[in-house]
Amino acid sequence: MTAQRSVGIVLFEGFELLDVFGPVELLSVLPEEYRIVYLADEPGPVRSSQGAEVVATESLAAGRTPDIVLIPGGAGTRLLVDDEVFLDRFATWASPSPIITSVCTGSAVLAAAGLLEGYRATSNKRAFTWAATHGDDVEWVPHARWVEDRDRWTSSGVAAGMDMTAALIAHLSGQPAARDAARIIELEVHDDPRWDPFAEHYGLGR
Secondary structure, three states, rough: OOOOEEEEEEEOOOOHHHHHHHHHHHHHHOOEEEEEEEEEOEEEEEOOOOOEEEEOOEEEEOOOOOOEEEEEEOOOOOHHOOHHHHHHHHHHOOOOOOOOEEEEHHHHHHHHHOOOOOOOOOOOOOOHHOOOOOOOOOEEOOOEEEEEOOEEEEEOOEEEHHHHHHHHHHHHHHHHHHHHHHHHHOOHHHHHHHHHHHHHHHOOOO
């Protein structure tokens, strides 16, 4: 039997809905293996970029560090990268986690919090140039659907988070589990992390 892993989803004002619920949809197919927890600065409803609110049940200050951290992107990341109080609190909470992941411009927040120093990472291609200004020792990879570097997993924009999550499930639970999860939600997964037509569209190199 595989031990259940906790997945801490970090919410903030202006987060991108699909960055959260794309990965959650896949992970929730395997409830015996993954337990989802929603956290924010304070418990309560958190408004997404699309206007829908999601209830955070725990605060970063009080919540236990999960086995897997996931921070989404969204318009709100533009403020978070300059919020030193949040970044310090987030880094203290997240850094002990065995696996830290991001979707879209969530990687800019990881970098601003010092959690990508010495790592390779990617981000949303439309916002890649901005994201890559964060962090002091980050090897930003422009041409990648997602990047796995040891205990850090970062994905390109929005829907790419689902491909990264499928790869993470395959890594942790086995390829059959990842295939079954994708089949159940009728998702055709891009399983090559080098597949990235959007980098070319936005004029980014390899």
